[in-house]
Amino acid sequence: DAKTTQPPSMDCAEGRAANLPCNHSTISGNEYVYWYRQIHSQGPQYIIHGLKNNETNEMASLIITEDRKSSTLILPHATLRDTAVYYCIVRGLYGGSQGNLIFGKGTKLSVKP
Amino acid sequence: NAGVTQTPKFQVLKTGQSMTLQCAQDMNHNSMYWYRQDPGMGLRLIYYSASEGTTDKGEVPNGYNVSRLNKREFSLRLESAAPSQTSVYFCASSRPNTGELFFGEGSRLTVL
Numbered sequence: 001d002a003k004t005t006q007p008p009s010m011d012c013a014e015g016r017a018a019n020l021p022c023n024h025s026t027i028s029g030n031e032y033v034y035w036y037r038q039i040h041s042q043g044p045q046y047i048i049h050g051l052k053n054n055e056t057n058e059m060a061s062l063i064i065t066e067d068r069k070s071s072t073l074i075l076p077h078a079t080l081r082d083t084a085v086y087y088c089i090v091r092g093l094y095g096g097s098q099g100n101l102i103f104g105k106g107t108k109l110s111v112k113p
Numbered sequence: 114n115a116g117v118t119q120t121p122k123f124q125v126l127k128t129g130q131s132m133t134l135q136c137a138q139d140m141n142h143n144s145m146y147w148y149r150q151d152p153g154m155g156l157r158l159i160y161y162s163a164s165e166g167t168t169d170k171g172e173v174p175n176g177y178n179v180s181r182l183n184k185r186e187f188s189l190r191l192e193s194a195a196p197s198q199t200s201v202y203f204c205a206s207s208r209p210n211t212g213e214l215f216f217g218e219g220s221r222l223t224v225l
Binding site: 032034036041042043044045049087091092102103105106 | 216
């Protein structure tokens with residue numbers, strides 16, 4: 001079973017911020033939170049990851065709660081091209097746990113004009 | 114850079130036929146993975162290879178075999194295809210210091 005819980009779908013207006021939540025209440029101390037997205041039937045694309053501090057890159061921001069039991073991916077200005085399924089995943093960075101990357105069903109984000 | 118390349122992109126098989134999906138990466142990554150994705154589902158790990166010469170089972174290994182031929186190549190073989198193996202197959206490799214996965218474009222397999 002996936003270690004994360006995400007809403008199955010969300011809508012967002014074009015140009016507005018998209019905030020995608022993820023619950024990972026059983027995350028262990030050495031596990032990171034990763035976000036990927038899959039546009040249509042392409043291969044998943046890495047977005048961002050973090051351990052406990054908030055992270056930002058050119059694509060998105062990741063906000064992790066202090067207790068690390070949940071996080072939010074923020075796309076600051078959503079465009080139609082951001083319509084995709086977004087996956088939140090927890091995993092270790094090294095060692096055998098690399099192989100145990102579990103994708104759930106993700107959140108289907110629909111950005112509307 | 115090509116990144117992760119998978120072949121073939123499309124394949125139709127009859128039940129009982131065998132085939133091999135090929136995957137190659139040019140990023141000098143140690144770890145490589147094979148996933149399958151069924152309609153409306155997330156990805157499920159079939160096998161992975163943490164380094165050249167090693168392979169391990171993932172969540173759904175039954176009916177598949179893998180070979181890590183060298184650091185670049187990781188192949189997935191179906192010895193006797195079944196309709197339940199109709200799926201989209203993704204190969205991936207991971208960057209060692211970040212754990213970031215890079216995926217191929219997928220191989221769409223139909224077993225009749």
